[in-house]
Amino acid sequence: MFAVVKIAGQQFRVQEGQSLYVPHLQSKSGDKVEFSEVLLVDNNGTLTTGADVKAVVKAEVVSDLVKGDTVIAFKMKRRKGFRKKHGHRTHYTKIKIESIA
Template sequence: MYAVIKTGGKQYKVAAGDKIKIEQIAADVGQEVVFDQVLAVGSGADLRVGAPLLAGATVTAKVVEHGRHDKVRIFKMRRRKHYQKRGGHRQHYTEIEIGAIAG
């Protein structure tokens, strides 16, 4: 059984036991979180799709860790104008392990 959930402005296809990295959420390590924005639930050839969300469908997950992704280098340059600018960014994430899918 799998589900498509929406969190942090993105959509993820998840199944029980999967570990995924999502945008950082306010939850402690080891805490159970419930995602109620479920877009679809499927099992084999059977697929139920919401419009846009499935009523009553939930996905339960456990927070494994918080962290930061690798640095993304940003470099801007205007040739022949003596302009160079360097920067970087590290995005925060929360790693979760999917538990039960209900709905």
């Protein structure tokens, strides 16, 4: 059984027991979270989509703040002495899917 759920504006395909990194959620480690915006559910070959979906995905926050890889934006104009270097690390939350009900 799997489901496609919308979390923080992004769609994820999830199964029970799966761990995944989602965009940062305002919650602490050990908190239980529910995602009610389920777009598709596959129950042993039976697909349910649209308004017919009545499922809720329950998950537990494993790690509340995980930093992604460094992304560097570097701009330079040759022979002009112009250089700009900006970088950032995207924040994620690691969750573990407990149930799809």
